[in-house]
Amino acid sequence: xxxxxxIGKVFSQQHIAFAGRRAPVDAVSFATKAAASxxxxxxxxxxxxxxxxxxxxxxHHQKHHQAYVNNFNIAQEKYLDAEAKGDISTMVSLQGAIxxxxxxxxxxxxxxxxxxxxxCGGGEAPTGDLSHAINSEFGSLQAFxxxxxxxxxxxxxxxxxxxxxxxxAKKLAIATCANQDPLSITGLVPLLGIDVxxxxxxxxxxxxRPDYLKAIxxxxxxxxxxxxxxxxxS
Amino acid sequence: MIARAxxxxxxxxxxxxxxxxxxxxxxxxSKAAVTxxxxxxxxxxxxxxxxxxxxxxHHQKHHQAYVNNFNIAQEKYLDAEAKEDISTMVSLQGAIxxxxxxxxxxxxxxxxxxxxxCGGGEAPTGDLAQAINAEFGSLQAFxxxxxxxxxxxxxxxxxxxxxxxxAKKLAIATCANQDPLSITGLVPLLGIDVxxxxxxxxxxxxRPDYLKAIxxxxxxxxxxxxxxxxxS
Numbered sequence: 001x002x003x004x005x006x007i008g009k010v011f012s013q014q015h016i017a018f019a020g021r022r023a024p025v026d027a028v029s030f031a032t033k034a035a036a037s038x039x040x041x042x043x044x045x046x047x048x049x050x051x052x053x054x055x056x057x058x059x060h061h062q063k064h065h066q067a068y069v070n071n072f073n074i075a076q077e078k079y080l081d082a083e084a085k086g087d088i089s090t091m092v093s094l095q096g097a098i099x100x101x102x103x104x105x106x107x108x109x110x111x112x113x114x115x116x117x118x119x120c121g122g123g124e125a126p127t128g129d130l131s132h133a134i135n136s137e138f139g140s141l142q143a144f145x146x147x148x149x150x151x152x153x154x155x156x157x158x159x160x161x162x163x164x165x166x167x168x169a170k171k172l173a174i175a176t177c178a179n180q181d182p183l184s185i186t187g188l189v190p191l192l193g194i195d196v197x198x199x200x201x202x203x204x205x206x207x208x209r210p211d212y213l214k215a216i217x218x219x220x221x222x223x224x225x226x227x228x229x230x231x232x233x234s
Numbered sequence: 235m236i237a238r239a240x241x242x243x244x245x246x247x248x249x250x251x252x253x254x255x256x257x258x259x260x261x262x263x264s265k266a267a268v269t270x271x272x273x274x275x276x277x278x279x280x281x282x283x284x285x286x287x288x289x290x291x292h293h294q295k296h297h298q299a300y301v302n303n304f305n306i307a308q309e310k311y312l313d314a315e316a317k318e319d320i321s322t323m324v325s326l327q328g329a330i331x332x333x334x335x336x337x338x339x340x341x342x343x344x345x346x347x348x349x350x351x352c353g354g355g356e357a358p359t360g361d362l363a364q365a366i367n368a369e370f371g372s373l374q375a376f377x378x379x380x381x382x383x384x385x386x387x388x389x390x391x392x393x394x395x396x397x398x399x400x401a402k403k404l405a406i407a408t409c410a411n412q413d414p415l416s417i418t419g420l421v422p423l424l425g426i427d428v429x430x431x432x433x434x435x436x437x438x439x440x441r442p443d444y445l446k447a448i449x450x451x452x453x454x455x456x457x458x459x460x461x462x463x464x465x466s
């Protein structure tokens with residue numbers, strides 16, 4: 001199905017080969033062969049201090065992201081089982097869990113790479129093509145950040161702010177998504193995502209989401225965003 | 235319009251509708267604005283179930299922001315209504331629903347909780363107890379079902395015990411974000427906030443632990459009053 005195949009790129013070839021067969025899925029075989037897994041952070045939990053506390057980074061990674069991974073795997077396993085039986089009702093009923101948890105996994109996996117300690121380039125302004133594109137689309141880096149922060153602060157409830165690439169229009173675009181909806185549902189290619197679920201900032205910033213958004217630019221890893229941009233354009 | 239349904243405290247907009255008198259900002263603020271209700275107890279009164287720190291920020295920051303932003307949106311709405319600017323009236327509905335819903339929901343929530351010294355956590359009795367047993371089997375079964383559904387809310391939202399006037403039955407429902415229960419047609423009796431701000435400082439990611447604990451400060455007397463009013 002659409003959700004399973006587009007969201008979970010980590011799946012092995014065996015998943016594709018499996019569709020259409022009636023062999024039952026063994027729980028252990030799915031877990032060992034095709035399950036999503038929690039990626040390591042590219043830095044220590046405390047590396048983004050004082051912008052994002054180590055406590056937040058640890059809980060966010062080990063509890064929240066881990067839960068998306070676990071629950072995606074559970075849902076996906078049930079999905080493969082239902083698919084093998086041709087049980088479309090169950091396949092459809094699992095889409096909510098697959099979208100939410102699969103989206104959570106995709107989003108957070110991008111997020112960790114979008115951040116870096118200042119010693120590794122975090123906060124350093126973009127250069128080259130990406131910088132050129134930002135200036136051309138938004139006027140300046142500052143103007144982009146102001147617009148992004150305002151739009152993202154205004155997300156009602158839980159969600160994400162994104163800088164994405166519109167392949168058809170060949171332009172950068174700012175978008176927001178609710179809950180764990182991945183940016184891909186808008187058709188944009190994700191370049192930079194900022195999590196504004198309260199768990200991403202509350203222990204440190206409390207209700208002050210705008211303060212978190214103002215600060216986080218100091219650890220945005222523009223080199224990673226530039227890599228994603230280059231890949232999206234190619 | 236939705237604004238009227240949500241906020242019963244406002245004076246009739248109808249007096250303005252159709253006339254072209256501009257709405258003066260100060261006059262709305264002084265006459266018809268919603269205000270933050272006081273908590274019926276001190277910030278620390280629900281400890282150790284809900285910390286004083288959470289209660290204070292939840293009330294003074296989150297609920298206050300819904301009040302402020304509802305008033306701002308509603309004022310713009312009245313202004314647009316006076317000018318018959320329907321595009322603007324429609325564009326404001328998101329802000330009115332979100333902030334108005336946030337005000338309605340939290341206003342109910344504070345009354346749904348009480349310190350144990352004032353009845354918090356004491357099991358319901360009488361009609362309400364009977365209705366819970368009839369619909370769910372037992373209070374325990376109700377709480378487990380409620381918690382299961384509410385813990386599973388994806389993102390921010392609320393778990394509700396509501397009354398279905400049509401079917402004359404209790405019902406459990408969940409709503410996303412600050413959608414008020416009224417959009418489901420149910421009458422709100424008991425709401426539990428599961429936005430992360432409601433528990434995170436104390437319970438971190440453990441929403442199920444928060445839901446398990448909160449029953450110790452649920453003010454069933456208030457829920458019973460709401461039930462009696464809903465049935466009448």
